[in-house]
Amino acid sequence: METKDVLIIGGGITGLASAWWLARSGLSVEVWEAGERPGGKIMSTRQDGYLTERAASMVLNFRPEVVELVREAGLESAKTARLPAAEAQRYLLHKNCLKALPMRMGAMMASPLWSLRGKLRLLAEPFIFSGGRPDETVSEFITRRLGREVLEKAIEPFIAGTLAADPDVTSAAAALPRLTALEQRYGSLAAGVVANRILRRRTACTTDTFSFRNGMATLVECLANTPGVTVRTGYTACELAREQGGWQAAAATAQGRQTQFARHLIVATPAPVAANLLAQVDDELAELLRGIRYAAVAVVHAGLARDAVKHPLDGTGFLAPRGESAILTGNLWMSTLFPDRAPPGKILLTSYLGGVRAPQVADWDDGRLAEETLGTLRPLLGLKGDPEMLRIDRHREALPVYHGAYQARMQAIAARLERIAGLHLEANYRGGVSVRDRLARGHAVANRILEAQQWPTAERQRSAVPEPTGRMAARPGLSV
Ligand SMILES: Cc1cc2nc3c(=O)[nH]c(=O)nc-3n(C[C@H](O)[C@H](O)[C@H](O)COP(=O)(O)OP(=O)(O)OC[C@H]3O[C@@H](n4cnc5c(N)ncnc54)[C@H](O)[C@@H]3O)c2cc1C
Numbered sequence: 001m002e003t004k005d006v007l008i009i010g011g012g013i014t015g016l017a018s019a020w021w022l023a024r025s026g027l028s029v030e031v032w033e034a035g036e037r038p039g040g041k042i043m044s045t046r047q048d049g050y051l052t053e054r055a056a057s058m059v060l061n062f063r064p065e066v067v068e069l070v071r072e073a074g075l076e077s078a079k080t081a082r083l084p085a086a087e088a089q090r091y092l093l094h095k096n097c098l099k100a101l102p103m104r105m106g107a108m109m110a111s112p113l114w115s116l117r118g119k120l121r122l123l124a125e126p127f128i129f130s131g132g133r134p135d136e137t138v139s140e141f142i143t144r145r146l147g148r149e150v151l152e153k154a155i156e157p158f159i160a161g162t163l164a165a166d167p168d169v170t171s172a173a174a175a176l177p178r179l180t181a182l183e184q185r186y187g188s189l190a191a192g193v194v195a196n197r198i199l200r201r202r203t204a205c206t207t208d209t210f211s212f213r214n215g216m217a218t219l220v221e222c223l224a225n226t227p228g229v230t231v232r233t234g235y236t237a238c239e240l241a242r243e244q245g246g247w248q249a250a251a252a253t254a255q256g257r258q259t260q261f262a263r264h265l266i267v268a269t270p271a272p273v274a275a276n277l278l279a280q281v282d283d284e285l286a287e288l289l290r291g292i293r294y295a296a297v298a299v300v301h302a303g304l305a306r307d308a309v310k311h312p313l314d315g316t317g318f319l320a321p322r323g324e325s326a327i328l329t330g331n332l333w334m335s336t337l338f339p340d341r342a343p344p345g346k347i348l349l350t351s352y353l354g355g356v357r358a359p360q361v362a363d364w365d366d367g368r369l370a371e372e373t374l375g376t377l378r379p380l381l382g383l384k385g386d387p388e389m390l391r392i393d394r395h396r397e398a399l400p401v402y403h404g405a406y407q408a409r410m411q412a413i414a415a416r417l418e419r420i421a422g423l424h425l426e427a428n429y430r431g432g433v434s435v436r437d438r439l440a441r442g443h444a445v446a447n448r449i450l451e452a453q454q455w456p457t458a459e460r461q462r463s464a465v466p467e468p469t470g471r472m473a474a475r476p477g478l479s480v
Pocket of ligand 1: 042435
């Protein structure tokens with residue numbers, strides 16, 4: 001059997017992105033995916049003219065690697081831009097009403113949402129001494145720097161809504177790495193924001209929020225069809241063993257047990273699966289992985305006629321702080337964000353329920369999920385009648401929650417990995433859950449493998465890579 005340069009276990013966005021960057025540098029790559037299709041959590045579905053997303057619905061990007069991947073994979077023309085940031089009003093559920101959440105300092109100072117005390121505390125930020133504990137929680141970090149009100153009205157709903165986590169136990173350094181880095185580097189978040197704006201102007205690295213006309217599945221399909229990458233679906237990795245010069249892996253498939261030898265192995269599965277697969281390789285590493293907790297999330301998509309909703313839906317949607325809603329963490333006005341998500345004259349609302357705030361949601365049936373969601377939305381948005389389209393997606397292990405001494409756990413995992421040649425762990429429990437971070441971490445793991453191999457990149461590209469063609473044409477050479 002042909003030896004592969006790299007075998008990747010897990011065909012979610014992390015595994016596929018890693019494969020793309022590796023293949024682009026001329027390495028032979030095989031991806032094993034247990035499911036029937038690649039993409040993992042990400043899946044776009046068309047139903048009655050609506051386009052819904054099972055997990056990620058957009059990419060919020062500021063990383064040059066992501067710009068490069070989208071451009072070089074030929075995806076630029078398939079992108080669809082989100083509602084312009086200036087028009088992207090965000091709402092907050094406050095005392096059972098939706099209130100516009102001010103996004104700029106001036107608007108915040110004028111907003112009745114914040115008390116005078118909260119505003120003064122915020123203005124004091126540049127004068128607060130820097131330096132919290134290394135394993136500070138999000139709540140401790142934000143309260144120390146910006147005050148309790150910012151935590152409760154902005155950060156807690158954000159952490160619950162986007163990370164399904166609880167800020168009281170979430171590691172600040174793991175969940176808000178950019179903010180904690182600003183404090184470390186500039187001594188204050190305000191100073192850091194100003195400095196970064198100046199730097200960004202110099203490096204022309206702007207923020208871009210986008211999806212694709214046919215949904216996030218476009219990204220998945222494009223990466224899965226990369227020349228030089230073989231994606232095998234229905235391959236459930238069940239055994240990994242270190243051998244001379246690489247790794248022997250076995251998968252359970254419909255055709256029986258299949259094996260593959262590869263010089264490098266990337267395990268891009270959720271942490272509990274990685275723990276089981278690696279138990280025989282390094283029990284300490286497996287134990288560290290086993291300690292990572294996941295939260296369940298249910299996604300309820302509702303499609304309605306525009307005139308069945310009273311609210312102008314003039315923004316991105318709303319987040320619900322913990323004091324306001326135990327069940328819904330947020331609701332995105334998908335068809336305002338991306339008008340092509342609903343047929344003309346219709347709207348699409350996507351609600352997120354559960355997270356660590358409401359784990360019971362995982363056991364609710366569809367009827368209860370729909371009832372609770374619509375019961376919350378009806379008075380807030382002025383819904384008339386029932387939706388004409390209703391779709392429910394569930395994730396028992398939606399997102400890893402970066403709880404406890406998470407950075408210490410990540411450092412311990414990195415230290416174990418340093419002792420195991422050719423093994424790489426990469427998935428959304430390491431380095432961020434967003435698609436942006438997943439694409440960028442794929443780039444980083446590819447670079448580590450190339451460095452470890454000291455690969456004669458240009459030579460291999462000439463001899464080994466199939467000539468990329470058409471839309472998927474990849475430029476040779478991995479940028480480091
Ligand atoms: C509801 C929700 C909304 C989200 N919204 C956004 C958003 O708008 N923007 C954003 O940037 N991010 C968003 N995210 C986060 C993002 O979608 C995920 O973090 C990301 O898709 C995870 O990718 P992954 O490849 O690390 O993991 P997964 O997608 O979990 O992929 C892991 C893969 O490994 C496979 N696997 C497991 N065991 C085995 C085995 N033994 N052998 C072979 N394969 C195996 C699985 O089948 C799976 O395909 C959202 C997430 C959720 C849940």
